[in-house]
Amino acid sequence: MSNSKFISRSVVLSALVSVLVAVAPAQGLAAVGVSVSKTEKLADLEVVSIKLANVPAGQGVYISQCFKPTLGQRAATGLICNGSVTETGTMIWATTDGQRGSQSATGELVLMMRSSFSKIDANGASKTYDCGVSNCSLFVYRDHRGITDTALDTIVPLI
Template sequence: MKNKSMIRAAIALLVATVSISVVASPVSASVGVKLNQTAKLADLQVISINLSSVPAGQGVYISQCFKAQIGQRTATGLICNGSIAEQGTMIWATTDASRGSQSANGQLTLMLHSSFKKVDANNVSTTYECGVKNCSIFIYRDHRGLSDTALDTIVPIKFLLTQDVALTSLGLKKDGAKYVAGSSVSIGASKLVTTKGQAVVVTSSETRSICTTTGTSSFTIKFRKAGICSITLFAEGTDNLDQMIKTITYIVK
């Protein structure tokens, strides 16, 4: 997963750099908001955010939320990615330079996720898929006036369609499973297709020769010696599809 995040983050930063600024169309507009992109977003894409009309001496939180509603807060069912304690998952912006905050008068950046997980009070994890209609950027008062809904602003965001490939359809075991050293798996080209019809490429960044991949359209994975084998499945994106970068690890014994 670390490799996937690093690859996607690098691509996302490049996309954000060349994006053309557009004025967002908030569902509510208590705070002026300008996002450089609101549609055809890729997973882990970094967007820029500019605010206006945040009152002097006040601050706001900026979060990527799932089916947010005006007036909602965590206690009343608001579901957002991350928390203020998780660096990079949300923004705290103020007009009075409160310690630990960013300036509400400057350009802000936020990395978006096409899906995110939340763990509830019963330690049950739920994955929330954003897609083209479920998520938004939600701006609301910070902890110094959390119950004040006057600044609540919602800007809908739309992600590219996602694609995937089932490991079982490739003849591979589930992520984290074990393979015997000396064994191999061959995958024919006809199977190396995502759920959206894009060709899948199989690679390994393993530098200790624990496992290797060979092939161009069909691929063979060889598990050579004991250790942790990391395999990446990649498929190109299109104007309407997000690229797929799926990293799986196997224990070779």
């Protein structure tokens, strides 16, 4: 092999290895795996079963029925979800380390779906959000111990 071909191939190989090394860490931060018993034609007050996979050890997530969520969105940036952690049955807090008040991220979780929900805005006015076809999704996102971490964000459309 000539010296110039060897150098060219070495440069290409080095570039390829650099790209693979740069991409590999991002793959380790994959979103949470979410399996839901039913995502279509949900009736108001219907309860669905949820199973999670790949929640990292020592971490937790919230699971909510949200109105048109986007990855990385949080309450401070316009995330609108049914209920809150303090309203029983409207949101799930699941952890892998058994934090007090949380449910196990490795077990079966259940959540009641709504066809619409109301929220009070910053001006004290009530607004109703209709979860008709493709307006709402289940949104899984990092709990309060890492709320700005978006690596676990997962959206499951509800049709």
